[in-house]
Amino acid sequence: MYKQFICARTKLSPPDGFRSKTYLDWTIWVSPGLPVSEIRDGDGRVLGLLLGWFIKDDEFISSDSAIEIAAAPSRSRNPFNSLCGRFVVFCEYDGNPSLLTDAGALFPVVYDKSREIIASSSCMIPEVTAENRDPATIADLDLLTERGWYPFGLTAHAGIRRLLPNRALNLASFDATRTWPLEDEDDFRKHHGESDETLLQRLCESLSGRVKTVTAAQPTIMHLTGGWDTRMMLSAARESIRDIDFRTYRTGGSGGKLDQQLARLLSDRFKLKHEFVDLLPVSEAERRDWMWRTGYCLNDHVIGLSTTECGVAQAGEVTLAGAAGEVARAFYWNSDDIGKSPPTPEILLQRLGFKNTEILNDEARRWLEGLPKGSACWVYDLAYIELRLGCWAGVAMTGHDIPLPSISPFNSVDTFQTMMSFSDRYRADGGLCKDIAKRLWPELLSIPINRAAGLRKLLFVRQELSATMPPGLKEMLKKYLRR
CATH class of the missing domain: 3.60.20.10 (Aminohydrolase, N-terminal nucleophile (Ntn) domain)
Structure with missing residues (x-):
């Protein structure tokens, strides 16, 4: 263990x-x-x-x-x-x-x-x-x-x-x-009221520096998909690209096929050391063990990767991941939320994709009451960090029974503080994610994000619709469809 x-x-x-x-x-x-x-x-x-x-x-x-x-x-x-x-x-x-x-x-x-x-x-x-x-x-x-x-x-x-x-x-x-944040949103913005350009420079230097630090220390893996987190991570890895082995899992469905198509385009165009990995089946016993190791607190598609992760893991090999990068792209909110009051427990649960039960409503109310005061966007950012990362991404670490966890260069308080200091409009419009890539490796943007190129779009209608949908709404629909 x-x-x-x-x-x-x-x-x-x-x-x-x-x-x-x-x-x-x-x-x-x-x-x-x-x-x-x-x-x-x-x-x-x-x-x-x-x-x-x-x-x-x-x-x-x-x-x-x-x-x-x-x-x-x-x-x-x-x-x-x-x-x-x-x-x-x-x-x-x-x-x-x-x-x-x-x-x-x-x-x-x-x-x-x-x-x-x-x-x-x-x-x-x-x-x-x-x-x-x-x-x-x-x-x-x-x-x-x-x-x-x-x-x-x-x-x-x-x-x-x-x-x-x-x-x-x-x-x-x-x-x-x-321990953080300890001040209301208004005071937070007064104390961190730098220009978006200054914040962007600091963020890019931090991300690329951390990637370079990890790759210089140990053999490094990075998963290559078609989404924004991969593109930001790839941008940050530009100076370390020869020290990273890239992998793409052959997952099923149209989303998996699109990831594989975009991964191939990226690896071919930018000469990445890349391989496709077939998924190994997960037995019922392995599924039960995974659930036990996480305390029966998470049931997610990542369980389907567990046997493969154990099979491909090499001694001393660390994976760089984009977890927490979603703060850069306003994961739970969009431009319609800017300037609005904080959500009620009912609205928060709906945004997170949970049923409004007595227990969850009471827990949501207590969590909201313990937050430093702020707008709806402020609350949804903290909901992503404290509820999604802390109660989902963190839990998954113990599921895969391999020696080393993945490491995200986004996961530090100073980085969260920087990302939350950008103007809400800038992040809601997707400007931060694009500008990280533009600043660090602009050529990466020549390949679409989560969308096929040219006539191939006709093969991925669902992804084309998804690309125009706010992330929070997508999460709610996923939760609804799983019931």
């Missing part, structure tokens, strides 16, 4: 092969290959531990190490906001021993307050099974029979909560405190 941890004050029996570390009176057991880095101050004093993979100061850390920070994080200063990767941090926050997530909680964390246990997945917590899932939760959404994911920090088991992104979990009280 890979990419998992569990910690407690009491003695537990971890899975075979796990090693132990300590933070104060907590014992932390980590799976094979999960890096543990000591956090030290300038005088060499140990402040805590960081579990996971991350980029810091032009270095990609993928093994046990030590990092230096000036002081433990607080509301006024958080040195982990500049770190990019998948990680959790054990250290003080505002003077309280805490556990902190990465920007998108792409390294997942769940916790059982009554038993004082914290883990990467509910499956790590003793006595958690498919049979003792919470009846009230699965009455709303049973992920053993339905596609979907649990938002707002819900899990499949009563008493176990998911720690949302940009939170500090107090290890004494088990209260979760927001």
Whole structure:
């Protein structure tokens, strides 16, 4: 078992092969290959531990190490906001021993307050099974029979909560405190009121620099499709292109065929090291194991990739992915939302594609009440980061039983802060995604995004219609069609 941890004050029996570390009176057991880095101050004093993979100061850390920070994080200063990767941090926050997530909680964390246990997945917590899932939760959404994911920090088991992104979990009280953003939207924009051009330059330098850092450190894979995330990632990889092997899975349906067609055009025109990979079948036993490793909290098409991922993974090989890049393209909102008031719980659930049940409505209301004040666009951006990334993308990390996770150069607080500082109109019109490509590799735009070229468009009518549809509406339709 890979990419998992569990910690407690009491003695537990971890899975075979796990090693132990300590933070104060907590014992932390980590799976094979999960890096543990000591956090030290300038005088060499140990402040805590960081579990996971991350980029810091032009270095990609993928093994046990030590990092230096000036002081433990607080509301006024958080040195982990500049770190990019998948990680959790054990250290003080505002003077309280805490556990902190990465920007998108792409390294997942769940916790059982009554038993004082914290883990990467509910499956790590003793006595958690498919049979003792919470009846009230699965009455709303049973992920053993339905596609979907649990938002707002819900899990499949009563008493176990998911720690949302940009939170500090107090290890004494088990209260979760927001670490970012801490100011209302108006104040946020006053403090980050730079021009779109200045922000674009900073974002492009950050993305390309992080890609270069990873490719210089380890063998690197990137998946090649026809969408915007691939095109932004490919743009950022221009200076590192000879150090990356590209793959495209031969998925079915018209969408898969379009991805394959566009991937071939990109690889041929820009001389990429590229291969197509046939998908291996996923057995029912493999599907059950995947669901168990994620704590029965996600049922998605990515399960269909699990056997293939395990089959093609090579030792030391890291995948660069565009997860979190959706913030650049206003994933849950469009130009009609600009200037509107924040959504009600009912509208938020509809936008996310969930049923308006009593449990979900109550969870949505509490989440909205805990947000810094802002417009509809502000709320939908944070919904993508905290609910979609933290409750969907992060959960999937533990599903594929391979040693290394994918790494996204977008996943850091400073990058989210930059992307959310652009004007709403600029992002809603798709300007940011296009300008990232224009700035870093403009020739890539000669090949259409998610659309066929010329007469081939007649073969992909659904994709042509989809290209004109707001992303949030597409997500709602997908959810509706799966029911």
